[in-house]
Amino acid sequence: MNCKQLETLVAAYADGEIDALRSYSIRKHLHICAGCAARHRSILALRARIRTEVTYFAAPPALQARVCATVGAVRATALPRSNPRSDRWRWLSGGVLAGCTASVLAWMLGTTVLAWHVDAEIAGAAVAAHVRAGLGDHLIEVASSDRHTVKPWLSARLDYSPPVQDLASEGFTLIGGRLDYLERRPVATLIYRHGKHTIDVFVRPAGSHASTPALRTVRGFNVAHASGPSMDWLAVSDVGPAQLSAFVQRLAREDISR
Numbered sequence: 148m149n150c151k152q153l154e155t156l157v158a159a160y161a162d163g164e165i166d167a168l169r170s171y172s173i174r175k176h177l178h179i180c181a182g183c184a185a186r187h188r189s190i191l192a193l194r195a196r197i198r199t200e201v202t203y204f205a206a207p208p209a210l211q212a213r214v215c216a217t218v219g220a221v222r223a224t225a226l227p228r229s230n231p232r233s234d235r236w237r238w239l240s241g242g243v244l245a246g247c248t249a250s251v252l253a254w255m256l257g258t259t260v261l262a263w264h265v266d267a268e269i270a271g272a273a274v275a276a277h278v279r280a281g282l283g284d285h286l287i288e289v290a291s292s293d294r295h296t297v298k299p300w301l302s303a304r305l306d307y308s309p310p311v312q313d314l315a316s317e318g319f320t321l322i323g324g325r326l327d328y329l330e331r332r333p334v335a336t337l338i339y340r341h342g343k344h345t346i347d348v349f350v351r352p353a354g355s356h357a358s359t360p361a362l363r364t365v366r367g368f369n370v371a372h373a374s375g376p377s378m379d380w381l382a383v384s385d386v387g388p389a390q391l392s393a394f395v396q397r398l399a400r401e402d403i404s405r
């Protein structure tokens with residue numbers, strides 16, 4: 148058993164669908180190969196998370212019947228009867244394949260649902276930070292419309308240097324910055340004024356909230372997200388969704404040059 152062979156079998160193995168002889172070879176390989184062992188552990192961990200965190204819905208009988216009928220039809224066309232000697236092998240490999248497909252499907256479903264939870268949490272946390280800052284006197288810690296003042300102030304307090312742009316000519320005036328927290332991590336926050344509205348823009352290194360949907364409304368506030376080449380941008384405001392979205396995309400587009 149080598150890594151390449153195990154790659155296609157590890158999910159089925161985790162589901163207990165591999166015969167005893169091959170299970171023995173897989174177990175032996177997992178003892179000596181850290182990479183495959185890690186992959187195996189992550190499948191088990193994901194399965195545990197899916198069991199505890201994902202809501203379970205029982206399929207209604209009509210849907211169950213329809214799925215079974217579809218699977219039956221696919222089997223009939225995919226596995227035409229041929230010589231009986233190979234039938235058993237086909238049945239066996241078909242079983243393993245079905246197991247793998249089920250695991251992959253469960254994994255996809257699980258990660259999608261988990262990502263969705265995370266996104267809603269980030270958007271909710273961003274709105275909470277925006278509201279908290281607006282209620283207290285914490286909205287602006289460094290008051291300046293000069294990006295050469297705001298940027299070094301933030302850089303000195305973070306392990307990254309957020310790009311800062313003033314878009315006053317486009318109706319979005321930089322009025323300052325502050326250090327806030329998202330998901331228990333400090334995050335650069337830029338504050339802009341647009342007419343009578345205040346916009347909080349949370350800036351984090353790219354990949355921090357890559358899967359956040361582009362636009363979301365939480366408790367009446369709009370949350371717009373855009374990914375730039377170096378940073379992730381999350382804007383919260385009561386500015387209209389289309390405008391907020393265009394603004395955050397504008398910021399993200401040029402985040403490397405500043």
Ligand SMILES: [Zn+2]
Pocket residue numbers: 149150151153176180181182183184
């Ligand atoms: Zn291996």
